[in-house]
Amino acid sequence: MSAKIIDGKKVAKLTREEVRQDVEDWVKDGNRAPFLQVVLVGTNPASDVYVGAKTRACKEVGIQTDTKRLPDTISAKELKSTIHKLNNDDSVDGILVQLPLPNHLSAHDVIEAIDYRKDVDGFHPMNVGRLTVGEPSFRSCTPAGIMELFKHYSIPSKSKHAVIVGASNIVGRPISILLNKEEGEGKATTTVCHKYTKDLTRHTISADILVVAAGQPNLIKGEMVKEGCVVVDVGINRVADETKEKGYTLVGDCHFESVKEKASWITPVPGGVGPMTVAMLMKNTLLAAKKSIYPE
Ligand code: NAD
Numbered sequence: 001m002s003a004k005i006i007d008g009k010k011v012a013k014l015t016r017e018e019v020r021q022d023v024e025d026w027v028k029d030g031n032r033a034p035f036l037q038v039v040l041v042g043t044n045p046a047s048d049v050y051v052g053a054k055t056r057a058c059k060e061v062g063i064q065t066d067t068k069r070l071p072d073t074i075s076a077k078e079l080k081s082t083i084h085k086l087n088n089d090d091s092v093d094g095i096l097v098q099l100p101l102p103n104h105l106s107a108h109d110v111i112e113a114i115d116y117r118k119d120v121d122g123f124h125p126m127n128v129g130r131l132t133v134g135e136p137s138f139r140s141c142t143p144a145g146i147m148e149l150f151k152h153y154s155i156p157s158k159s160k161h162a163v164i165v166g167a168s169n170i171v172g173r174p175i176s177i178l179l180n181k182e183e184g185e186g187k188a189t190t191t192v193c194h195k196y197t198k199d200l201t202r203h204t205i206s207a208d209i210l211v212v213a214a215g216q217p218n219l220i221k222g223e224m225v226k227e228g229c230v231v232v233d234v235g236i237n238r239v240a241d242e243t244k245e246k247g248y249t250l251v252g253d254c255h256f257e258s259v260k261e262k263a264s265w266i267t268p269v270p271g272g273v274g275p276m277t278v279a280m281l282m283k284n285t286l287l288a289a290k291k292s293i294y295p296e
Helices: 008-028 045-061 076-087 107-113 125-133 141-152 172-180 200-204 273-290
Strands: 035-041 064-070 094-097 161-165 189-193 209-212 230-233 237-240 248-251
Touching: 008 045, 008 141, 008 273, 035 045, 035 076, 035 273, 045 064, 045 273, 064 076, 076 094, 076 107, 094 273, 125 172, 141 172, 141 273, 161 172, 161 200, 172 189, 172 209, 189 200
Parallel strands: 035 064, 035 094, 161 189, 161 209, 209 230
Antiparallel strands: 237 248
């Protein structure tokens, strides 16, 4: 079997087009355009690339945006004070602090400083907690994007065994919660693996749906995957490649060539989950502007 490709680029484009139309209608109704404030601390080339992609997407869908660039010497107190000002600024709908932060800053503290009603990344404990108990919340963009891909391709998860490799707060844990939900979407039985999991293959081989978000290039090989499995590769890893102008190439956490021979569906890297993350951020920013999740 050779897997069918889950084309995240295509679905993200459709999602952005939907958001663009909704933003246009929202503004036609006399509202100001949604505004996303990005906060970028220090100089991290990968962060620059991600912020660039988010800014371009905002322009495309009619969301106003600005990037506040702060030095990597900024103290936690100064950064939190900047965030508090943005929390109190009624012209700001969404606040996104680009991660990772320099080592002296705690991402947890900084995220908690964001007003949860403006937390369009869906990382604030209030949003994570509400997601866990099934209340409306801003959903972390990558897991939300994965669920959107399943919906678009009518890939069922009900009663399936979904194995998630990686247990981070931004991908692994929230996708396990969404897939495991008994109400609405999800309805899968989930297993969450992490770096302390013994015999990873014992788990991955039993997966009907395998979501891999470990940040380990080519961790999952064809022999670790069951025939017909749906594979979502979240990993984005830079590996040195002198044949490329940039000096690196992007690979996922799955060995694409061998895994695609076993899987029924697979996301490529790049062009799979990545574009969906940005598209869902656009959706969340519009929801924040409309105060749809947290009405006043
Ligand atoms: P993280 O480093 O915060 O977490 C990694 C998780 O994987 C941890 O739970 C760790 O225990 C687990 N892990 C590591 N090695 C493992 C192994 N050998 N076996 C089993 N589990 C293992 O990472 P993250 O922020 O969740 O990101 C994971 C990957 O996804 C990275 O490559 C990142 O760049 C990528 N990512 C992509 C998107 C996107 O939009 N496509 C968004 C976020 C993250």
